[in-house]
Amino acid sequence: MRLADVQAIPSIGFSDLLVVGAPTHAFSLSRPRTRADAAQHGAVRPGATTVGLREYLACLPLLTGLPAAAFDTKVTKPALPGSAARKAYRRLHSLDCHLLLEAESFHVDGMTGPVTDGELQRARRWGASLATAALPKAVVQQGQTLLRVRETKAGQLSDIGNHRWTQSESSP
Numbered sequence: 001m002r003l004a005d006v007q008a009i010p011s012i013g014f015s016d017l018l019v020v021g022a023p024t025h026a027f028s029l030s031r032p033r034t035r036a037d038a039a040q041h042g043a044v045r046p047g048a049t050t051v052g053l054r055e056y057l058a059c060l061p062l063l064t065g066l067p068a069a070a071f072d073t074k075v076t077k078p079a080l081p082g083s084a085a086r087k088a089y090r091r092l093h094s095l096d097c098h099l100l101l102e103a104e105s106f107h108v109d110g111m112t113g114p115v116t117d118g119e120l121q122r123a124r125r126w127g128a129s130l131a132t133a134a135l136p137k138a139v140v141q142q143g144q145t146l147l148r149v150r151e152t153k154a155g156q157l158s159d160i161g162n163h164r165w166t167q168s169e170s171s172p
């Protein structure tokens with residue numbers, strides 16, 4: 001699995017699965033202005049205000065048939081409508097990806113976290129479901145990597161789906 005920051009505009013290459021994640025900002029994917037707002041609330045990674053998942057997805061070519069999934073983080077309270085993951089899901093769909101799961105949101109307690117109790121476990125289950133959904137669709141060989149792109153400043157969910165395939169898992 002390769003974990004890449006959208007800021008590096010990672011190439012999709014010969015990936016078997018693309019998983020994108022981003023924080024929900026203003027009911028959707030972040031924009032330069034909302035990322036600048038986020039920088040007022042806490043440390044963000046260098047360059048985070050310029051490139052986010054929205055900008056990354058906008059510059060990708062058609063990805064016909066590529067298995068993909070999207071998740072986001074959002075605050076528990078107040079419960080707000082909208083979701084970065086749903087926006088990303090729609091964009092991946094328009095790029096002709098094969099979406100394996102519905103867009104999923106994981107909750108944080110406030111703007112700067114922490115991750116709400118139980119959400120990391122739920123995120124791991126989501127990652128496991130994704131792996132199960134991806135298995136029949138990918139030609140998986142031992143040690144093959146998955147590509148996940150995560151727009152984050154805190155990396156709180158960086159272990160979701162952190163999984164190296166083994167030969168036995170790839171057997172039918």
Ligand SMILES: Cc1cc2nc3c(=O)[nH]c(=O)nc-3n(C[C@H](O)[C@H](O)[C@H](O)COP(=O)(O)O)c2cc1C
Pocket residue numbers: 022023024025026027028034035037038039041072073074075076080081082108110111112113151152153154155156
């Ligand atoms: C400018 C801004 C706008 C936000 N808008 C929303 C929102 O519309 N809905 C929501 O649930 N959370 C919203 N949040 C909270 C973020 O989703 C939360 O801070 C983020 O998921 C935490 O992940 P991170 O540490 O990777 O940034 C917003 C945060 C900021 C800074």
